[in-house]
Amino acid sequence: MKILLAKDAGYCFGVRDAVDLAYETAEKHGDVYMLGHIVHNENVVNALDTAGAKVVDTLDEVPDGKPILFRAHGTAVDTWGDAQSKEMNIVDATCPLVWEIHEEVKKLESEGRKIIIVGDHGHDEVVGIASQVKDPIIVATPEEAQALRKTKRAGVVSQSTQTIENVQEIINIIMTKVFDLRFVNTICFPTKRNQTQIKELAKQCDVMIVIGSFTSANSKRLTALAKERNKNSFQVTCADDIKDNWLKGAEVVGVSAGASTPDNIIDEVLTKIKEIGNVPEEIVYG
Ligand code: SF4
Numbered sequence: 001m002k003i004l005l006a007k008d009a010g011y012c013f014g015v016r017d018a019v020d021l022a023y024e025t026a027e028k029h030g031d032v033y034m035l036g037h038i039v040h041n042e043n044v045v046n047a048l049d050t051a052g053a054k055v056v057d058t059l060d061e062v063p064d065g066k067p068i069l070f071r072a073h074g075t076a077v078d079t080w081g082d083a084q085s086k087e088m089n090i091v092d093a094t095c096p097l098v099w100e101i102h103e104e105v106k107k108l109e110s111e112g113r114k115i116i117i118v119g120d121h122g123h124d125e126v127v128g129i130a131s132q133v134k135d136p137i138i139v140a141t142p143e144e145a146q147a148l149r150k151t152k153r154a155g156v157v158s159q160s161t162q163t164i165e166n167v168q169e170i171i172n173i174i175m176t177k178v179f180d181l182r183f184v185n186t187i188c189f190p191t192k193r194n195q196t197q198i199k200e201l202a203k204q205c206d207v208m209i210v211i212g213s214f215t216s217a218n219s220k221r222l223t224a225l226a227k228e229r230n231k232n233s234f235q236v237t238c239a240d241d242i243k244d245n246w247l248k249g250a251e252v253v254g255v256s257a258g259a260s261t262p263d264n265i266i267d268e269v270l271t272k273i274k275e276i277g278n279v280p281e282e283i284v285y286g
Pocket residue numbers: 012013014015072073095096097098160161188189190191259
C-alpha cells in the first residue's frame with residue numbers, strides 16, 4: 001500500500017496563527033475568552049479550554065480586565081464596537097485574508113452595488129462580512145440564486161472556504177439576473193490549494209480519507225469534492241473512525257484534512273493507516 005498525504009492538509013495559516021495566539025494569551029493572562037469556538041473541531045476546543053481559553057456567548061460574560069480574542073474568521077462590526085466602547089482588552093486574531101474580504105465588500109458597496117455574499121447562512125465569517133455593508137443578500141445554493149430578483153448593479157464576494165464549483169454555479173445564475181455585475185473571487189488561496197489537491201488525489205487513489213469534524217462546513221465540503229470523484233471516500237474525525245475493511249485491497253490511499261483539523265489528529269490517522277497497511281512512511285503529495 002502507498003499513502004499519499006496532501007501537502008496542505010489541515011490548518012490553514014489563519015487558523016494556526018489564531019490557535020497559537022489563544023495559547024499565548026492564555027499563558028500570559030491566565031485565561032482568555034472567545035465568542036464561540038475558535039475552530040470547528042471538538043478536540044482543539046477541549047485542549048484550549050484546559051489551557052485557559054474559554055468560550056462565552058456574550059461580551060458580558062468576560063470577567064473584567066480579561067482579554068477577549070476575536071477569532072480568525074472575523075467579528076461583526078457591532079461586536080467590535082461594543083467591545084471597544086467597553087474598553088475591553090481585545091486580542092485580534094482575524095485572518096488577514098478575511099480583512100481583505102471586508103475591504104472588498106465595502107468597495108463594491110461604495111460603487112453603488114447591491115451586495116450578494118455566497119456563503120453559509122449563520123456562519124460566523126459570513127455574519128462578519130455581512131455586517132460591513134447595508135442589507136446584503138446571502139446566497140448559499142444555486143436554488144437560492146434562482147430565487148433572486150433582477151437587479152441593475154450588484155457586487156458579489158464569497159466566504160473564504162466555499163468551493164469554486166458552488167460559487168461558479170451561483171455566479172452563472174446571478175449573471176442572468178444582474179445587468180452590471182462585479183464578482184471578486186474571495187475564496188482564499190489555502191482553501192483553493194487544499195481543494196485542488198483533494199480533487200486530484202481522489203482521482204488517483206483507491207480510497208480517500210478526509211479528516212475533519214462533522215461540525216465543520218469546510219471539512220464536509222472537502223469530503224463532498226472527494227466523493228464526487230471517488231465513491232470510496234470517507235470523512236473521519238479521528239483514527240478510531242477508520243474501518244479496516246475500507247482499506248482492504250487498496251493500493252493507494254489518499255489523505256487530506258479540513259482547515260480546522262489539528263496536526264496531532266492527522267498524525268494519529270496516518271499512524272493507524274500505516275499500521276493497517278504495514279507501510280513505514282507516507283508520501284507527501286502536492
Ligand atoms: S480559511 Fe482562509 S481566510 Fe479562513 S482563516 Fe484560513 S487562510 Fe484565513
